[in-house]
Amino acid sequence: xxxxxxxxxxIYYANxxxxxxxxxxxxxxxxxxxFNRLIGKQVFFLTGTDEHGxxxxxxALAQGTSPKTYVDDIAAVYRQEWAYLNxxxxxxxxxxxxxxxxxxxxxxxxLVEKGDIYKAQYTGTYCPIREAFLTDRELKLMQDxxxxxxxxxxxxxxxxxxxxxxxxxxxxxxxxxxxxxxLPAYRRNEVLNQLEDLADISVSRSKKSVSWGIPVPxxxxxxxxxxxxxxxNYLTGLDWGVDDxxxxxxxxxxxxxxxxxxxxxxxxxxxxxxxxMLMAADLPLPxxxxxxxxxxxxxxxxxxSLGNVITPKDLVDRFExxxxxxxxxxxLATTPFGQDGSYTDDDFKAKVNADLANxxxxxxxxxxxxxxxxxxxxxxxxxxxxxxxxDISELNPIREHYDNYRFSEAMQSIMGFVDRxxxxxxxxEPWTLxxxxxxxxxxxxxxxxxxSLRQVAILLYPVCPSLTKDLWAQLGFDMDLDQADWRWxxxxxxxxxxxxxxxxxxxxxxxxxxxxxxxxxx
Ligand code: MSP
Numbered sequence: 012x013x014x015x016x017x018x019x020x021x022i023y024y025a026n027x028x029x030x031x032x033x034x035x036x037x038x039x040x041x042x043x044x045x046f047n048r049l050i051g052k053q054v055f056f057l058t059g060t061d062e063h064g065x066x067x068x069x070x071a072l073a074q075g076t077s078p079k080t081y082v083d084d085i086a087a088v089y090r091q092e093w094a095y096l097n098x099x100x101x102x103x104x105x106x107x108x109x110x111x112x113x114x115x116x117x118x119x120x121x122l123v124e125k126g127d128i129y130k131a132q133y134t135g136t137y138c139p140i141r142e143a144f145l146t147d148r149e150l151k152l153m154q155d156x157x158x159x160x161x162x163x164x165x166x167x168x169x170x171x172x173x174x175x176x177x178x179x180x181x182x183x184x185x186x187x188x189x190x191x192x193x194l195p196a197y198r199r200n201e202v203l204n205q206l207e208d209l210a211d212i213s214v215s216r217s218k219k220s221v222s223w224g225i226p227v228p229x230x231x232x233x234x235x236x237x238x239x240x241x242x243x244n245y246l247t248g249l250d251w252g253v254d255d256x257x258x259x260x261x262x263x264x265x266x267x268x269x270x271x272x273x274x275x276x277x278x279x280x281x282x283x284x285x286x287x288m289l290m291a292a293d294l295p296l297p298x299x300x301x302x303x304x305x306x307x308x309x310x311x312x313x314x315x316s317l318g319n320v321i322t323p324k325d326l327v328d329r330f331e332x333x334x335x336x337x338x339x340x341x342x343l344a345t346t347p348f349g350q351d352g353s354y355t356d357d358d359f360k361a362k363v364n365a366d367l368a369n370x371x372x373x374x375x376x377x378x379x380x381x382x383x384x385x386x387x388x389x390x391x392x393x394x395x396x397x398x399x400x401x402d403i404s405e406l407n408p409i410r411e412h413y414d415n416y417r418f419s420e421a422m423q424s425i426m427g428f429v430d431r432x433x434x435x436x437x438x439x440e441p442w443t444l445x446x447x448x449x450x451x452x453x454x455x456x457x458x459x460x461x462x463s464l465r466q467v468a469i470l471l472y473p474v475c476p477s478l479t480k481d482l483w484a485q486l487g488f489d490m491d492l493d494q495a496d497w498r499w500x501x502x503x504x505x506x507x508x509x510x511x512x513x514x515x516x517x518x519x520x521x522x523x524x525x526x527x528x529x530x531x532x533x
Pocket of ligand 1: 020021022023024031032033035036061241242243244272273274275276277304305306307313
């Protein structure tokens with residue numbers, strides 16, 4: 012068996028409920044997890060919430076509650092949302108978990124032992140939105156783009172520093188020699204440029220400015236910088252350094268992460284600080300940082316102040332969706348991974364109707380209707396001339412698309428099969444074959460379509476787990492699609508005589524008139 016697969020998402024700030032942008036990231040990660048299980052890998056999938064820092068502290072205060080009560084509520088909302096989106100994570104980490112607290116302390120002590128942490132006076136410009144001191148380049152960019160600078164704070168404090176300078180060259184070398192470390196590759200230069208600017212980083216804040224955090228070991232006046240705390244979650248996920256034989260074995264097996272899914276806005280932290288921290292802790296670096304783009308609403312940044320926040324639940328309600336698969340499908344199929352994607356209600360409706368309701372839904376419906384009419388609902392037998400509709404050689408490219416995070420291409424190829432099956436029906440005219448009593452040929456045609464639907468169910472499962480399970484059940488299968496194996500696609504056939512179960516359309520056409528905030532095309 013191949014090496015197990017360790018997959019993470021960013022952990023989400025506990026300062027509001029997740030919107031479709033956050034959902035996009037966790038859905039992409041879930042597709043990666045489901046695909047890798049499908050090809051037989053043992054997957055450990057980590058996600059969670061980032062709960063310390065000044066933003067949380069201020070919001071809780073403003074709401075007249077304690078930070079802990081506030082983050083408890085938000086973490087519960089995230090857990091519910093992830094369950095609602097059918098996310099199959101193995102662990103949900105919270106940075107307020109006691110074991111995380113212990114791990115961060117352990118890591119801090121290790122960096123101190125290495126001589127990589129020292130105390131110094133610091134003056135800089137702190138951005139509470141990003142929870143980061145800004146570099147000159149970032150300040151200039153904010154000025155140039157007219158971003159709101161009113162929340163920036165000039166800070167002079169005595170802080171602890173991490174000797175990034177000790178690792179800068181090694182990080183650069185690692186990025187240059189590991190061409191697939193940062194994916195898509197076109198993001199690498201941006202990181203290499205940022206690396207030029209960086210000096211040692213401040214890794215603590217005075218308790219007077221931020222009290223909601225993990226205390227610096229041995230110094231009651233300071234808390235650990237929220238990004239050091241947050242990045243360490245990926246180690247807590249696998250219980251790094253916990254004195255327990257089973258935990259140690261698991262860590263050895265799974266570390267380093269195969270894929271860390273993050274947004275483009277937090278690339279610097281993951282491509283520079285995080286590798287440096289791991290180098291300082293003498294740990295191997297992740298294989299891939301998979302950097303996705305941003306989801307906007309009609310090309311406008313999603314923001315509470317603009318009032319254009321859309322949650323997955325909003326879309327389910329607005330379009331009366333039977334499950335969240337159209338949401339999962341739409342974002343992955345329409346946004347080439349890595350690029351930004353713009354949501355609009357019109358696009359959503361058009362894409363979901365065209366691909367899922369019409370193309371796939373109709374194929375299933377008309378095929379099951381014919382199976383019922385011509386064969387009493389039982390899968391017909393096929394002749395020695397029988398040929399399937401999907402050639403084996405066409406499967407590998409789809410596997411490669413999934414394996415290389417080209418989800419939109421994978422969806423396009425799968426829909427190509429569905430298209431082909433629909434055209435095949437029109438061409439073969441089963442109704443004419445039936446009228447002319449060419450029953451052998453009729454059996455071959457219906458069988459070919461039923462079996463290609465079976466294959467499509469497995470191919471599409473990572474993105475649309477609910478819809479494909481319905482499809483699977485209507486085809487008459489009782490085995491659990493969650494247990495499916497990629498080899499089933501061409502290593503098995505639909506059993507002749509199996510009773511199909513014509514049911515409700517797996518996805519009714521979306522008809523709703525749009526009244527939401529989802530934006531029309533500009
Ligand atoms: N807490 C930090 C991450 C720490 S990871 C050690 C953070 N949180 S966040 O809630 O602001 O963002 C979490 C993830 O969601 C990030 O990867 C971010 O890029 C992603 N997204 C937030 N808004 C998004 C969109 N509008 N579109 C796509 N992804 C978005 O940063």
